[in-house]
Amino acid sequence: MSAPEGRGRTAEVVICGAGIAGIAAAYHLTVRRGVTDVVLVDERPPLSLTSDKSTECYRNWWPGPGDAMVALMNRSIDLLEELARESGNVFRLNRRGYLFATADPARVPQFIERANEAAALGSGPVRLHASPGSDYRPAPADGFEDQPTGADVITDRTLLRRHFAWLAEDTVAVLHARRCGWFSGQQLGMYLLERARDKGVRLVAGRVERVDTRGGRVRAVTVSAPGGDRTIATPRFVNAAGPFVKQVGRLLGVELPVFCERHAKVAFNDVLGAVPRHAPMVIWTDPVRLPWSEEERGELARSAAQRRLLDEFPAGVHGRPEGAGESPVVLLIWTYDVEPVEPTFPIEFDPAYAEIALRGMSRPIPALAAHLSRLPRCFVDGGYYTKTRENRFLAGPLPVEGAYVLGALSGYGLMASNGAADLLADHITGRPLPRYAPAFSLGRYDDAAYRALLERWGDSGQL
Numbered sequence: 001m002s003a004p005e006g007r008g009r010t011a012e013v014v015i016c017g018a019g020i021a022g023i024a025a026a027y028h029l030t031v032r033r034g035v036t037d038v039v040l041v042d043e044r045p046p047l048s049l050t051s052d053k054s055t056e057c058y059r060n061w062w063p064g065p066g067d068a069m070v071a072l073m074n075r076s077i078d079l080l081e082e083l084a085r086e087s088g089n090v091f092r093l094n095r096r097g098y099l100f101a102t103a104d105p106a107r108v109p110q111f112i113e114r115a116n117e118a119a120a121l122g123s124g125p126v127r128l129h130a131s132p133g134s135d136y137r138p139a140p141a142d143g144f145e146d147q148p149t150g151a152d153v154i155t156d157r158t159l160l161r162r163h164f165a166w167l168a169e170d171t172v173a174v175l176h177a178r179r180c181g182w183f184s185g186q187q188l189g190m191y192l193l194e195r196a197r198d199k200g201v202r203l204v205a206g207r208v209e210r211v212d213t214r215g216g217r218v219r220a221v222t223v224s225a226p227g228g229d230r231t232i233a234t235p236r237f238v239n240a241a242g243p244f245v246k247q248v249g250r251l252l253g254v255e256l257p258v259f260c261e262r263h264a265k266v267a268f269n270d271v272l273g274a275v276p277r278h279a280p281m282v283i284w285t286d287p288v289r290l291p292w293s294e295e296e297r298g299e300l301a302r303s304a305a306q307r308r309l310l311d312e313f314p315a316g317v318h319g320r321p322e323g324a325g326e327s328p329v330v331l332l333i334w335t336y337d338v339e340p341v342e343p344t345f346p347i348e349f350d351p352a353y354a355e356i357a358l359r360g361m362s363r364p365i366p367a368l369a370a371h372l373s374r375l376p377r378c379f380v381d382g383g384y385y386t387k388t389r390e391n392r393f394l395a396g397p398l399p400v401e402g403a404y405v406l407g408a409l410s411g412y413g414l415m416a417s418n419g420a421a422d423l424l425a426d427h428i429t430g431r432p433l434p435r436y437a438p439a440f441s442l443g444r445y446d447d448a449a450y451r452a453l454l455e456r457w458g459d460s461g462q463l
Contacts, residue, residue: 050383076419124150
């Protein structure tokens with residue numbers, strides 16, 4: 001769509017990056033804040049770099065310190081639900097929940113403690129189910145209305161087998177976090193983009209090459225494109241460049257405290273029906289040793305390159321059914337390699353990743369082991385988690401006047417995008433900020449107390 005004559009050279013706001021963060025920022029500035037002239041710049045099609053590689057889940061289940069992440073996510077989920085209602089739920093938001101499961105009796109009190117901590121942070125009440133007659137309420141497969149918040153902790157084995165007979169028989173407890181689920185990220189992103197374009201947002205295909213910051217303030221942005229360089233005069237620039245947020249920050253002379261991790265997911269057709277189509281997101285909280293035959297163990301032990309597959313893998317293998325109706329697709333994710341890397345494309349993943357994830361997930365869902373004799377055809381893709389040290393994103397002003405950042409959304413970009421963009425839009429338009437705003441500002445690292453807190457930070461909330 002070409003710009004009307006005279007509008008191509010100026011903009012109220014230029015946003016670098018048309019992933020879910022940039023699109024959400026454009027939507028909240030135009031549709032909800034009334035900013036009339038916003039330009040989105042990206043050399044790739046919208047939602048095509050890492051935003052389309054997500055597992056598309058959401059949760060208000062986050063650890064401290066403090067309640068900032070839970071408060072922000074509750075706001076973001078409120079916005080998701082508003083958008084679902086107004087769009088006729090075009091992006092298929094559900095509330096199936098996250099089901100944390102364990103076979104380790106020592107983790108049962110930890111589940112209860114974690115649920116109580118989450119309740120104190122604002123995720124919702126705790127319901128303990130320790131007898132067969134308990135009033136546990138399973139989650140429906142579709143929709144999100146009239147569902148409980150908080151968490152259900154089930155420790156009664158009879159109740160576990162009644163509702164989750166497909167889990168490993170030695171499962172001793174589950175924690176069902178309830179204000180959680182998933183949706184179609186592409187449908188959400190396109191809905192936000194269409195609404196924003198109705199309010200005048202323009203897409204410019206190209207790469208941000210320079211930002212003019214003479215006098216310590218944003219003045220213009222130069223974009224390189226096949227037709228030649230183009231300069232857009234603007235007083236405001238938003239760095240929403242996803243895995244390239246650090247590089248774009250350097251165009252402003254700002255060094256952002258972020259790094260990237262490579263993360264993958266596996267999709268395959270579960271033609272054996274091992275994973276129930278109504279299942280929630282399942283997370284196994286125990287470390288796992290991959291199942292191998294004695295012959296396979298011997299072969300792996302003799303290979304220096306493959307011997308690692310005999311080691312204990314960390315807790316956290318997880319997965320869920322994907323698609324509506326009779327779709328047989330299952331998604332699996334296991335974050336066992338978190339070494340920081342420089343973002344490069346195309347991304348190369350561990351060649352054994354699909355088999356490792358499938359073997360790992362056969363621990364909590366034993367029926368998946370039937371696939372191991374003849375591995376299904378698996379599709380592996382993924383992207384980068386761009387994150388800060390403590391895994392909390394950046395949303396707010398930068399040290400250059402008129403410059404802002406919306407980035408480091410790690411592995412939770414889709415779920416947090418509306419809450420984060422809502423916060424950024426408040427910064428840009430000068431509206432009163434929510435109480436959690438300081439927790440996501442770059443300025444938090446200037447606070448001595450916060451830097452001291454970083455040294456003893458615990459769980460980052462990453463799955």
